[in-house]
Amino acid sequence: MSSTSQKHRNFIAEPMGDKPVTELAGVGEVLGKRLSSAGFDKAYVVLGQFLILKKNQELFQEWMKDTCQANSKQSADCWQCLKDWCEEFL
Amino acid sequence: MVDVDNLTDAELRSKLIEFGFPVMPITGTTRKTMAKKLKMLLENKNKIGKDNRRSLGRYSSEDESDSDAKSSKKDKFRRQTMAAPLPPPSRRKTTVESSPVEPPVRKEVKTTTTTTRTMKILQSAQDEFDTGSESDEVAEKYRSFRKESPESVKKASPSRLPPSFASASNAAEAASDRISQIRSRLSTYNYGLDRSYSPSEELLKDKENTPFLSNFTKRLSQLSESPKSPIYDYKNDIIKENDVNGGATSRAYLSSYRAPRGRPSSYDHKPLNESILKNNFVPFMVLVVAFLFFIIVAVVYLGIRSDTALEVSATIPHCLKSNSNSKRFVNCILEGEGKSALNLFEVLKPELNRRALINKCEDYKVKPYMTEQDIVTFMIENFAIKEEGRILTDFVLQLNEDGVAFDENSIASDMNEVKEGRKSKVTALLSRNPYIPWKCYCYTTLWSFLSMLTSFLGAALLVYSLNYAFKCYKQIRQKQHEEEISIVESIIDILQTNATENGDNCMIINHVRDMILPINERKNKQKLWMRAVRYIHENESRIRTEEKVVQGEVEQVWRWLGGANNLNTSKNKSWQGQAFETQVGSVNSLPYSPTPCLKIRGMVEDGDRNTHVIKKAVLSKCAQQCRILHCVVDTNSNCVYLKCAEPSDAAVAYRNLHGWWYAGNLVTVKYVRLERYMQRFPDSPVSGPPFLQ
Numbered sequence: 001m002s003s004t005s006q007k008h009r010n011f012i013a014e015p016m017g018d019k020p021v022t023e024l025a026g027v028g029e030v031l032g033k034r035l036s037s038a039g040f041d042k043a044y045v046v047l048g049q050f051l052i053l054k055k056n057q058e059l060f061q062e063w064m065k066d067t068c069q070a071n072s073k074q075s076a077d078c079w080q081c082l083k084d085w086c087e088e089f090l
Numbered sequence: 091m092v093d094v095d096n097l098t099d100a101e102l103r104s105k106l107i108e109f110g111f112p113v114m115p116i117t118g119t120t121r122k123t124m125a126k127k128l129k130m131l132l133e134n135k136n137k138i139g140k141d142n143r144r145s146l147g148r149y150s151s152e153d154e155s156d157s158d159a160k161s162s163k164k165d166k167f168r169r170q171t172m173a174a175p176l177p178p179p180s181r182r183k184t185t186v187e188s189s190p191v192e193p194p195v196r197k198e199v200k201t202t203t204t205t206t207r208t209m210k211i212l213q214s215a216q217d218e219f220d221t222g223s224e225s226d227e228v229a230e231k232y233r234s235f236r237k238e239s240p241e242s243v244k245k246a247s248p249s250r251l252p253p254s255f256a257s258a259s260n261a262a263e264a265a266s267d268r269i270s271q272i273r274s275r276l277s278t279y280n281y282g283l284d285r286s287y288s289p290s291e292e293l294l295k296d297k298e299n300t301p302f303l304s305n306f307t308k309r310l311s312q313l314s315e316s317p318k319s320p321i322y323d324y325k326n327d328i329i330k331e332n333d334v335n336g337g338a339t340s341r342a343y344l345s346s347y348r349a350p351r352g353r354p355s356s357y358d359h360k361p362l363n364e365s366i367l368k369n370n371f372v373p374f375m376v377l378v379v380a381f382l383f384f385i386i387v388a389v390v391y392l393g394i395r396s397d398t399a400l401e402v403s404a405t406i407p408h409c410l411k412s413n414s415n416s417k418r419f420v421n422c423i424l425e426g427e428g429k430s431a432l433n434l435f436e437v438l439k440p441e442l443n444r445r446a447l448i449n450k451c452e453d454y455k456v457k458p459y460m461t462e463q464d465i466v467t468f469m470i471e472n473f474a475i476k477e478e479g480r481i482l483t484d485f486v487l488q489l490n491e492d493g494v495a496f497d498e499n500s501i502a503s504d505m506n507e508v509k510e511g512r513k514s515k516v517t518a519l520l521s522r523n524p525y526i527p528w529k530c531y532c533y534t535t536l537w538s539f540l541s542m543l544t545s546f547l548g549a550a551l552l553v554y555s556l557n558y559a560f561k562c563y564k565q566i567r568q569k570q571h572e573e574e575i576s577i578v579e580s581i582i583d584i585l586q587t588n589a590t591e592n593g594d595n596c597m598i599i600n601h602v603r604d605m606i607l608p609i610n611e612r613k614n615k616q617k618l619w620m621r622a623v624r625y626i627h628e629n630e631s632r633i634r635t636e637e638k639v640v641q642g643e644v645e646q647v648w649r650w651l652g653g654a655n656n657l658n659t660s661k662n663k664s665w666q667g668q669a670f671e672t673q674v675g676s677v678n679s680l681p682y683s684p685t686p687c688l689k690i691r692g693m694v695e696d697g698d699r700n701t702h703v704i705k706k707a708v709l710s711k712c713a714q715q716c717r718i719l720h721c722v723v724d725t726n727s728n729c730v731y732l733k734c735a736e737p738s739d740a741a742v743a744y745r746n747l748h749g750w751w752y753a754g755n756l757v758t759v760k761y762v763r764l765e766r767y768m769q770r771f772p773d774s775p776v777s778g779p780p781f782l783q
Contacts, residue, residue, distance in 0.1 A: 015684055052115050053123070059114070063123045088763075089684050 004084075008077065011043075012084045019043045026070070026077025034068035050082045094125045094132070102128060109135075434469075441468060443525060451530035570618065577622040578630070580606050585633060585650040595650040596638060599623065602648065665711060666751035678749060680761070683741035687767040690730040690747055692757040694723060704730060707752065709782055716742040717781040720774040733767060733774055735781065 008025035016023070022032035024043050040046050053059045057079050064075035097105065099116040102124060107113055109131045116124055367374075442460060449458035460468065526534075581602055589595045607615055626633055632652035637644055672679045693704050701723035708721060708730055716739035722731045734740040740761065748759040767774065 015680065015682075017681070049119055052117060052120055054112065054114055056112075056114075059120075059123050059127070062126060063120065066122055066126075067119075 004080070005077070008081050008084070011081050012088055015089055016043045016047065016085065021046055024078050025081035026074040028074075031068045031070055031074060038067050040067070046078070047082055047085070050079070050086075055083060055086065094129050097125075106131075437469070438465065447526060447530070450526060450534060570621075573615075573618055574622050574625060577606060577618065578625050581622065581626060581648075582630065582633070585648060586652065589650040589652070596636070596647045597650075598640060599635075599646045599648055664753065665707065666754070668750050669756055670749045672745045672748045679741075679745055683737040683744065683761065685761050685764050685767075686734045686737045686740045687762040687764055688732040688734070688740055688743055688747070689760045689762045690732060690757060691728070691760070692755040693730050693752050694725060694728040695753075695755075696728065701725065708732065708747070711750075712743045712746040713781070713783050715746065716740075717779075718743065719777070719781065720771065721782055722771060722774075731762070731767065731771065733771075735777065 005025055007023070011019075011023055011025055019042065020032065021027055021035050021040055021043050022029060024046060027035065027046075035041070035046065040049065049063065050060055053063060057076070060079045060082075061070075061072060061075035064070040064078060065072075070078070094102070094105075099121065102121070103113065103116050105128055106124060109128070111127065111131070114120060114124065438460065442458075445456060445460065446458040448456045584602055584605055585595070585597060588597060603612070603619055607619065612619075626648070627635055632650060634649045634651055636647050636649050638647045639645075640647070670676075670678055690708065693708070694701075704723050705721055709718065712718070717735035718732060718739070719735055720731075720733035724731060732740075732743060734743055744759050744761070747757055750757045
């Protein structure tokens with residue numbers, strides 16, 4: 001990926017702490033609401049799912065599609081964001 | 091077909107493992123995804139599943155019917171067109187990798203192939219054609235073929251068993267990767283081989299039963315049918331294929347195949363060499379042409395060098411009486427005079443050359459030129475020409491006195507020059523481009539080159555050493571200056587700390603010196619001390635130098651005029667309490683520590699030299715509670731860097747340091763990434779003990 005969004009950079013700039021799920025790149029208000037209703041209200045919960053799927057992009061995107069009807073760009077953004085965050089802080 | 095949705099977590103997991111899928115935890119949230127994945131895998135498997143089972147059955151039993159083999163072959167072809175429709179036969183490696191469903195299937199096939207293969211080879215050790223390539227089917231055909239006519243095949247030497255066995259088990263692995271795609275081609279191989287030996291009915295039928303052959307394979311079969319050597323083609327093909335996938339196997343196979351045949355080993359290489367020549371014809375020609383060109387240039391150049399022929403008279407106009415402008419010896423000559431001058435020059439040329447040669451190569455004291463006098467003597471001695479006047483006339487003709495056309499340069503412009511001695515007015519001839527033998531030429535060139543190099547190196551060395559010396563000098567000056575300043579500072583410190591509100595605040599200078607300088611350095615640093623004293627005398631307004639009688643002796647003393655030690659409190663380097671709460675759960679501390687490295691701001695001030703004090707303060711503050719590997723006070727960035735054994739230790743240090751007052755400044759701590767830390771301090775210890783205390 002040549003350039004990343006501001007949201008992406010903001011997210012990977014610091015530990016995620018207690019950030020809500022909407023702080024993740026690729027997750028906007030709508031997706032955030034859907035994720036919250038599925039129980040994924042914090043970014044770290046999504047991170048947990050990401051880790052459970054062993055950072056596998058295919059599976060993670062599949063999961064996002066199932067859970068919140070994310071399109072492939074949104075899920076890819078989210079996956080990239082979490083992956084970069086993990087490289088930085090995990 | 092299993093109902094994926096009703097499987098338990100464990101079953102789902104084991105199913106996935108069966109398909110060679112990486113093991114992942116099956117939880118409430120991942121279950122759906124994984125089930126989907128499994129369904130996809132199952133679907134893919136169904137496409138090729140029958141085919142697989144068929145092939146397994148086929149491999150496991152030796153005595154199978156022809157019809158079974160045929161139908162399995164059909165299945166193979168169907169599979170080839172269904173599951174992997176894209177790849178052409180020559181690119182099968184990529185297809186194997188790209189299909190995600192392949193691995194588990196492949197594994198099964200592989201194991202069975204290997205075992206049956208071993209069996210087969212043990213059974214038919216003498217079977218020459220069972221060379222353990224990927225041609226399972228070939229092997230099979232031959233086995234059946236052997237049964238029909240066992241005598242015709244048992245020609246092979248039995249000693250070939252071990253290598254063929256080894257290569258067989260090797261090749262079987264590579265082979266099983268590509269079984270399905272190879273199938274079509276194999277049939278053509280079979281055919282080629284059949285032709286060269288006793289063709290069996292079954293195999294002929296086989297050929298007819300291959301409607302799925304691609305154009306490519308058809309072409310191949312034509313190739314193998316060509317009268318040249320069908321077996322060779324077949325072999326060559328396999329070699330090529332194997333080279334794509336694994337050279338070692340193919341070579342092993344090749345050697346084991348070829349050796350018993352007693353074929354010349356260059357059989358494969360000869361056409362290769364020819365093709366290299368053929369393919370690279372143009373580059374070779376270009377190379378040759380370039381080579382010839384350079385040779386011609388060299389020859390021409392040498393020819394030019396040696397060509398010193400003179401062509402004179404044509405260039406020199408004759409004096410015409412009708413032309414009033416022409417003057418003899420200035421811009422024209424009389425007829426006949428040019429010729430004699432040329433003769434003289436021809437005579438002188440070798441002598442001039444000889445002299446130049448001697449001067450250049452043997453003895454530089456010998457003059458390379460000939461003066462007027464020399465020429466006259468030379469002519470008289472060697473040619474016994476008595477007419478001095480005549481020679482001189484000829485000679486004069488050649489001279490460059492007027493700078494007009496009749497000097498000798500116009501006769502042979504690149505050959506000689508006329509040299510004029512300014513003071514003595516002696517005119518001389520000099521060979522400008524004498525012919526020099528190679529040895530001498532090389533020697534002189536080398537010599538001049540070496541001398542040039544030496545002088546150049548000498549100059550460079552000189553510049554470098556000057557630069558180095560200058561740098562060293564500057565460094566020493568800087569160091570001395572720093573030391574001086576530090577002495578001055580400590581003098582001021584001492585005077586300040588000893589000053590009291592109502593005392594007379596005097597200190598004997600020598601006593602101060604003895605307090606600052608250790609005994610063994612006093613002599614060495616006498617000069618430095620004098621400078622520091624002078625510095626204080628000139629630049630420090632709060633200190634006055636006085637003379638005072640101390641215990642009966644007149645001593646130089648310093649009197650402190652500044653206030654009493656009110657500055658002292660701010661200089662007190664110590665912890666002065668906490669500014670805000672940093673314990674666990676506080677908003678000021680992170681819930682966990684991301685790295686084991688810390689960067690502490692606010693402890694080091696500009697120009698601080700007491701780094702050990704700061705380090706001690708940091709360590710005393712937190713080394714009791716946590717394990718610290720590395721601690722550095724960086725005066726450039728005014729930070730203290732701390733590396734702990736574990737991130738949890740760093741958290742302890744963080745809570746102990748962050749938000750404290752130190753020497754009047756608020757200390758702030760931040761986490762630093764480990765990579766950054768290692769970049770900054772590459773030699774910091776990675777693990778302990780020892781831990782700093």
